Amino acid sequence: MDILKRIEQFRETEERLKWEGTFAQYLEIVKQKPWVAQSAHSRVYNMIKDAGYEVVDGKKRYKFFSQQLFGLEEALERLVEEYFHPAAKRLDVRKRILLLMGPVSGGKSTLVTLLKRGLEAYTRTDQGAIYAIKGCPMHEDPLHLIPHHLRDDFYKQYGVRIEGNLSPLNMMRLEQEYGGRIEDVMVERIFFSEDKRVGIGTFSPSDPKSQDIADLTGSIDFSTIAEYGSESDPRAYRFDGELNKANRGIMEFQEMLKCDEKFLWHLLSLTQEGNFKAGRFALISADELIVAHTNETEYRSFISNKKNEALHSRIIVMPIPYNLKLSDEEKIYEKMIKESDVADVHIAPHTLRVAAMFTILTRLKEPKRGDIDLIKKMRLYDGESVEGFNSTDVEELKKEYPDEGMSGIDPRYVINRISSTIIRKEIHSINALDVLRSLKEGLDQHPSITQELKEKYLNFISLARKEYDEIAKKEVQKAFVYSYEESAKTLMDNYLDNVEAYCNKAKLRDPLTGEEINPDEKLMRSIEEQIGISENAKKAFREEILIRISAYARKGKRFDYNSHDRLREAIQKKLFADLKDVVKITTSTKTPDEQQLKKVNEVVARLIDEYGYNSTSANELLQYVGSLLNR
């Protein structure tokens, strides 16, 4: 990739997209592509909609968000369907400030940044194209030039509704520069850019005493008063507040509830009436999506204050809870690590998953029903199949606590712990145990963790550790078997042949001699015993499996190694039981003989080639599992 060439290409594209012409020419564009005149809310909605969605587990997953935000499908679907969509249709919600409410590091800023970056790109496409009165600091909508009494007719002819009044500045320019000839007013295509302050604004509160309302609504430019003679001459005013600059696009209000009231009142009138007051001018029309964010505590104290009632009714609150899905949490860490300075450190397989287990456990609430524990709940939420439960149970569990996900450990904490481990120890390879240890140490330094909570969290760390022990054992045992999947499949096929013959009171045929033989009772029992099936229960178990197979066959599905959880477990255990002694001796001996050494090297090589370890992490894993098996 030649970077200079790319820069040149980019410049050329930007040049090609540019357009300017008279208002009369602009009307031609509106006639052909009426969407260029859509409202800010509608543009945002269409941007999200145009990116498309997929349906995953019956839920919509909007592609616009799905590369960056994981596990928030339900919250995002609600946001799109209850806010953006009706707002785009000019329903009343667009007159509300959108307030994203959620716990720290839950992705609120990421969400807003996505919208901003998305709009920057979208306005460079045909579908998202947008035009403004040339030279206007607020990139005013050219259609504001059309006088009010003609707007109904305009709507009939063009199908485009016009809202808002021509700003004082453009009113004056129309008279002075164009002699009142609307059709001659110059219009240009604009491209949103936060850096250039076009269509995207950000406001974050600082010290209330020193912060000036001018940051929001612009200010008088005293140096020009002499030239223009009066403070109320719009040319003597700098329309460079965030609300001015965000016109037509999106305005992010960071930490809105920390803000001084006087700032909020401007927002009130802007959202409600679509205009705000600046300087000594008539109200200035603006069309922008206002999005703010806050956390729950702040929000609660805000609504409990009677003084805020008027504002409150003009806010629409959208909860953005933490992700509650294990696999998605893992993806969040992967993403954050990729973006960090520690991206080149080797992270042993399962490390992030085990860290994520801890995190998710801290976010889940104890199930009310007695037949399910937190670990199972975590699995179910992640879409794993858990014997005895189905998707209705998952929905029920979710209904138990509608506000789940508003507390617990945040992803940034985990990433900080991982980075600090890496940096402090100057190691180039970390594993699950390193991370769990670091998470544990970090609890003492975490500002918002009480003693009681700490105890609870320590317990979650040991739960995650137990899960890891199982994973580690399985991993090593798998690596000991040459071609694990193959062996498991062969063993299962063999078992099923025997079960079938047993249930049908039939005989099997010996593959070598062709002789008829009885089902191999010893083999079947050796597998069934692995999961505690008694002599009395064996018949029922075998019949149940046959029923499952025929149910699969009826639906045209293949019954395989993963189709029956308990059977899979039994097969796995049987394979491992046969191996256990070998694994135990090989992994724990201090002075391996030649044979053992060869095996260890073989296993390490397999862990590296097939399972994603490096030599450090593979050897650490073997050692750890050796110590586990010898306990």
Ligand SMILES: Nc1ncnc2c1ncn2[C@@H]1O[C@H](COP(=O)(O)OP(=O)(O)OP(=O)(O)O)[C@@H](O)[C@H]1O
């Ligand atoms: N559900 C998620 N999907 C993807 N990334 C996430 C998710 N939740 C958090 N993150 C990541 O965690 C980090 C913190 O997120 P972000 O800054 O957006 O949170 P926030 O809600 O604005 O937090 P704060 O309240 O501290 O401002 C970011 O790197 C973000 O990408």
Ligand SMILES: [Mg+2]
């Ligand atoms: Mg934030």
